[in-house]
Amino acid sequence: MLLRPSFSYVANCSTICRVSPLRALELGSPLFKMLRFRYLGHTITISSLVLLLFSIWYPGLYQLPRFWRESQPEPKTVASRVASILRAIPSFGRHGSLNKGTLCSRSFPDGHLDLAYNIRWTHNNHIYQKNFIDPFESGHFTEHVDLARLRAGQLGGSSWSTLSDGPKNGSNITSEYFAEGEEDLLSHPMGQNITQTDLACDSRPFHTWRRSRYITPSLYKVQTHVQHSIRQQICNEWMYSSPAGSSHRLLSKGFISREIHSCANAYADSALVDLPTGGVAAAQPC
Amino acid sequence: MVHEMNRLGMIVDLSHTAASTMHDVLEGSKAKSWNGSRAPVVFSHSCAYALCPHPRNVPDDVLHLVKARNSLVMVTFSPDFVSCRNSEGGNKNGLPERYDANLTISQVVRHMRYIGDLIWYEHMGIGSDFDGMPATPQGLEDVAKYPDLVAEMPR
Numbered sequence: 001m002l003l004r005p006s007f008s009y010v011a012n013c014s015t016i017c018r019v020s021p022l023r024a025l026e027l028g029s030p031l032f033k034m035l036r037f038r039y040l041g042h043t044i045t046i047s048s049l050v051l052l053l054f055s056i057w058y059p060g061l062y063q064l065p066r067f068w069r070e071s072q073p074e075p076k077t078v079a080s081r082v083a084s085i086l087r088a089i090p091s092f093g094r095h096g097s098l099n100k101g102t103l104c105s106r107s108f109p110d111g112h113l114d115l116a117y118n119i120r121w122t123h124n125n126h127i128y129q130k131n132f133i134d135p136f137e138s139g140h141f142t143e144h145v146d147l148a149r150l151r152a153g154q155l156g157g158s159s160w161s162t163l164s165d166g167p168k169n170g171s172n173i174t175s176e177y178f179a180e181g182e183e184d185l186l187s188h189p190m191g192q193n194i195t196q197t198d199l200a201c202d203s204r205p206f207h208t209w210r211r212s213r214y215i216t217p218s219l220y221k222v223q224t225h226v227q228h229s230i231r232q233q234i235c236n237e238w239m240y241s242s243p244a245g246s247s248h249r250l251l252s253k254g255f256i257s258r259e260i261h262s263c264a265n266a267y268a269d270s271a272l273v274d275l276p277t278g279g280v281a282a283a284q285p286c
Numbered sequence: 287m288v289h290e291m292n293r294l295g296m297i298v299d300l301s302h303t304a305a306s307t308m309h310d311v312l313e314g315s316k317a318k319s320w321n322g323s324r325a326p327v328v329f330s331h332s333c334a335y336a337l338c339p340h341p342r343n344v345p346d347d348v349l350h351l352v353k354a355r356n357s358l359v360m361v362t363f364s365p366d367f368v369s370c371r372n373s374e375g376g377n378k379n380g381l382p383e384r385y386d387a388n389l390t391i392s393q394v395v396r397h398m399r400y401i402g403d404l405i406w407y408e409h410m411g412i413g414s415d416f417d418g419m420p421a422t423p424q425g426l427e428d429v430a431k432y433p434d435l436v437a438e439m440p441r
């Protein structure tokens with residue numbers, strides 16, 4: 001950096017510009033010494049500004065002005081600590097800055113909650129009775145989720161998981177399979193007045209599913225074996241896209257296979273298989 | 287079936303599938319003239335296989351496919367997938383043994399950071415599986431503990 005004035009001088013001098021750089025440096029050395037002291041203050045100031053701007057811009061050097069942040073009072077409680085984190089996290093991880101819109105500048109959603117499963121098995125979907133309402137609102141509901149604890153957790157949203165055990169024979173699917181599962185429960189909070197009749201088999205998505213069984217011979221077996229999952233997907237899709245309207249259209253989840261592992265079809269591969277004696281085991285590769 | 291789900295606008299969830307199915311859906315198969323899902327997919331409740339070698343977790347090669355497909359892996363708190371160790375092929379059912387000593391909120395964060403560092407945090411989320419698991423990691427006993435999880439992340 002300090003050599004630049006000397007080369008600049010040499011480049012602007014028509015009498016010595018054709019000599020070698022080394023010789024030019026020697027010729028320009030008296031002037032170089034003069035410029036060095038004359039512009040020393042400017043050089044230091046400009047270098048400091050460049051270094052400061054670079055340290056702010058470059059993620060790895062962002063910690064340089066740490067003295068300023070360390071002078072701020074440390075959060076005393078978890079709540080204040082979380083609040084400070086949610087306001088802004090300038091850098092996170094070795095890759096630099098974390099996208100603020102991803103996790104930290106707003107409440108994040110939970111992609112998988114089994115609350116509906118719990119309510120189904122503990123209260124048989126009777127969410128209007130006192131033995132459900134009181135503990136659910138006060139924070140003493142069984143297992144891990146209720147209204148009071150959801151507020152404390154500051155959860156921004158969640159995707160509700162549902163599970164319905166369908167008939168194993170791959171047919172004889174009736175509306176009861178929809179209405180008795182968690183899908184029926186989910187219809188109530190959504191306020192859409194979905195009745196058992198509404199969930200009958202003549203709904204559009206259900207016909208779509210029945211037609212889709214015959215897309216190809218290879219897919220037929222998949223959909224027969226995992227029809228409980230397909231039914232779950234179709235039911236959810238129908239509910240979330242019902243005329244009452246909902247913004248949750250994409251919350252449907254579809255397990256390709258859970259209960260039955262079929263080596264005859266790669267697309268039916270499940271990570272775990274249910275054992276006849278109970279429990280699960282790792283599925284063996286075909 | 288996957289294409290039918292794509293057509294209906296459903297998100298394909300690969301959390302319960304084997305690695306072969308993950309590859310089929312995310313990568314496709316030239317031999318089968320199949321290009322995989324036409325839309326991004328999700329793992330609604332899975333962890334990193336590299337930290338817990340459970341068949342329900344997502345291996346590294348699949349994580350790279352998740353990023354390539356602009357998809358999403360949501361880290362779960364379910365104990366079997368959070369903290370385990372593989373001992374000579376696992377137990378009698380071929381599954382790794384759960385390691386309760388490491389079943390903590392810090393281990394969940396390790397999964398989150400591993401996936402986030404590998405394929406970036408835009409492809410990582412949280413899918414707790416609360417109300418669907420018999421036990422929880424220490425420090426993540428219920429949904430009220432989410433702030434603790436956020437507080438633990440930058441450490």
